[in-house]
Amino acid sequence: xxxxxxxxxxxxxxxxxxxxxxxxxxxxxxxxxxxxxxxxxxxxxxxxxxxxxxxxxxxxxxxxxxxxxxxxxxxxxxxxxxxxxxxxxxxxxxxxxxxxxxxxxxxxxxxxxxxxxxxxxxxxxxxxxxxxxxxxxxxxxxxxxxxxxxxxxxxxxxxxxxxxxxxxxxxxxxxxxxxxxxxxxxxxxxxxxxxxxxxxxxxxxxxxxxxxxxxxxxxxxxxxxxxxxxxxxxxxxxxxxxxxxxxxxxxxxxxxxxxxxxxxxxxxxxxxxxxxxxxxxxxxxxxxxxxxxxxxxxxxxxxxxxxxxxxxxxxxxxxxxxxxxxxxxxxxxxxxxxxxxxxxxxxxxxxxxxxxxxxxxxxxxxxxxxxxxxxxxxxxxxxxxxxxxxxxxxxxxxxxxxxxxxxxxxxxxxxxxxxxxxxxxxxxxxxxxxxxxx
Ligand SMILES: [Zn+2]
Ligand SMILES: [Zn+2]
Numbered sequence: 001x002x003x004x005x006x007x008x009x010x011x012x013x014x015x016x017x018x019x020x021x022x023x024x025x026x027x028x029x030x031x032x033x034x035x036x037x038x039x040x041x042x043x044x045x046x047x048x049x050x051x052x053x054x055x056x057x058x059x060x061x062x063x064x065x066x067x068x069x070x071x072x073x074x075x076x077x078x079x080x081x082x083x084x085x086x087x088x089x090x091x092x093x094x095x096x097x098x099x100x101x102x103x104x105x106x107x108x109x110x111x112x113x114x115x116x117x118x119x120x121x122x123x124x125x126x127x128x129x130x131x132x133x134x135x136x137x138x139x140x141x142x143x144x145x146x147x148x149x150x151x152x153x154x155x156x157x158x159x160x161x162x163x164x165x166x167x168x169x170x171x172x173x174x175x176x177x178x179x180x181x182x183x184x185x186x187x188x189x190x191x192x193x194x195x196x197x198x199x200x201x202x203x204x205x206x207x208x209x210x211x212x213x214x215x216x217x218x219x220x221x222x223x224x225x226x227x228x229x230x231x232x233x234x235x236x237x238x239x240x241x242x243x244x245x246x247x248x249x250x251x252x253x254x255x256x257x258x259x260x261x262x263x264x265x266x267x268x269x270x271x272x273x274x275x276x277x278x279x280x281x282x283x284x285x286x287x288x289x290x291x292x293x294x295x296x297x298x299x300x301x302x303x304x305x306x307x308x309x310x311x312x313x314x315x316x317x318x319x320x321x322x323x324x325x326x327x328x329x330x331x332x333x334x335x336x337x338x339x340x341x342x343x344x345x346x347x348x349x350x351x352x353x354x355x356x357x358x359x360x361x362x363x364x365x366x367x368x369x370x371x372x373x374x375x376x377x378x379x380x381x382x383x384x385x386x387x388x389x390x391x392x393x394x395x396x397x398x399x400x401x402x403x404x405x406x407x408x409x410x411x412x413x414x415x416x417x418x419x420x421x422x423x424x425x426x427x428x429x430x431x432x433x434x435x436x437x438x
Contacts, residue, residue: 003218003250015212019257023145025167026249028242032169033065033135036110037072043131043166046107048075052099052121054089055080057113057137061174065112065135077104081117086285091119092152099124106130111165114138114182115289118165119149126162133167138178139186139245141290142264144168145252157276164256168249175245176236181288183241184384187226187233188294190247191375192268193219195300198365199266199413205361206348207412215254215263222247230382267303267413270405271296275393277408278401281328287392291385295436298379298386299402302372302431303418308362315349315420322407326400340410348412349420372435388436398436402428 008024024043027035040049049069053062058080066076079099081089089095099120109132111121118134125132126149136144143150149162175183197216204211225243226233232240254263272292279286286292322338324331352358379386388398403425406415418424 003246003253006253013212013214015210015214017210017212019212019215021253021257022147022164023166023168023253023256026145026246027167027169028172028245030172032171033061034068036065036133036135036169037069037074039167040069040074040108040110040133041072043133044107047073048077048105048107049110050077050079050104050106050108051110051112052079052081052117052124053112054083054117057117060112060137061135061171062112065110077106079103081120089116089120090152091116091123091149093154096120096123096151100127103128108132108166110135112137115141115143118144119151122147122162122165123149123151131166132163133169134165136168136170136245136249137174138182139170139175139241139248140178140182140288141186141189142248142251142255145249146255146261147259148255148261152280157273157280159261161259164252170245172238172242175241176238180236180383181291183233183236183244184379184382185288185290185294186244186248187230187290187382187384188292188297188379189264189290190219190226190244190251191378192264192266192293192297193223193247193251194368194370195268195297195304195414196262196264196266198304198368200262201364201368202361202414202417203262203412205364206351206357207344209262210258212258212263215258218254218263219247219250222250226382227378230378230380230384233382233384262411266300267415268297268300269293270408270413270415271299271401273408274401274405275391275397277327277330277334278397281330284397285392287385291391294375294379294385295388295391295398298372298375298435299431300414301370301375302435303414303423304365304369305371306423306427307414307417307421308366308369310421312355313352313358313421315352316422317349318345318406318416318419323404326404327407334407337410338407341412341416344410344412345416345420348417352420376435386436387438388432395432395437399428399432402432
């Protein structure tokens, strides 16, 4: 399937819904920046553009975009997002308020950067009701084409709907020359796909959640280019990087079309979110999203491997409350998510004791999941993070995250299923030893 044909269309899908793809253009080309002035002209009748960047992405592509846009008749105002005390800029309510207050008059926004800059621009575009476009500087996460933004508000990681970009631009040589750990993180994020699809199916089959087979398949054709050839990512081969970047962008398209993060974020993301949240409790730094997701994906695949071996499930209901002491100031938010999940877990526990339902579930999920060893080998051969040491997380901290990651989100995932089937917490140590320590 040629994904590009979907851009800027509304179509009747096999899932019964009418899907709308608001993203109009994806340009992955050496002259992508040169193409901006004419492409952006189609998105607004005004000619004032604000370019959001940090000091690094400004020199990588922002400055060039600014001068070409000026030559093309645009009034350009650079908006440099300051670095945080810890390093790069962050997407939180404080940074957002400052940008919002000081945003120059503009008809369109252009983000030049990766996750944080893109999220801030998308959030601003939404609040100001402006169109926006992004020039991606690294293949590091799947949020470029997603309508969601994931800011930290009052110290808590949140997720809300903002808006999708009109266009995504990327220059292959910029993507190639980005720090390699960013690219390896992108691989970790896109490898989440088999687990997130399986989790989405689980919600569909056991909780009657909406599921779109078309969106679930959207990036399947791109997968072999990086999954079967991870050393091509390590060696920064152009075709593999393009496949990785495109898969990340279309993962975002799938989330935008469906309106939730279900197509690209399931139980494998919980480890990463938990580590981020732990960091907000104790100030111990966390690693890049995609690097943590890579480990989470290995672990979630290991859980599926155990789950699919079970012929007759004997579910045990998890504790009624969360570990308040562990979550500290985050406890009220976490508890709310967890409480909302309880009725869903009860339903799942009931349904999986029906042998027919259980077998239907296993047969549906089996073709999607990969073995933990396959995921690990792929990350390892690509020189991406695949152990606790790689992400600077000592074993006790990793174990703590794994023991608490089922508490943070309302939507059930493989982590909850593993809890219901008593694989967690009982197998925590052997699974960490087998898959995340070397
Ligand atoms: Zn659909
Ligand atoms: Zn992700």
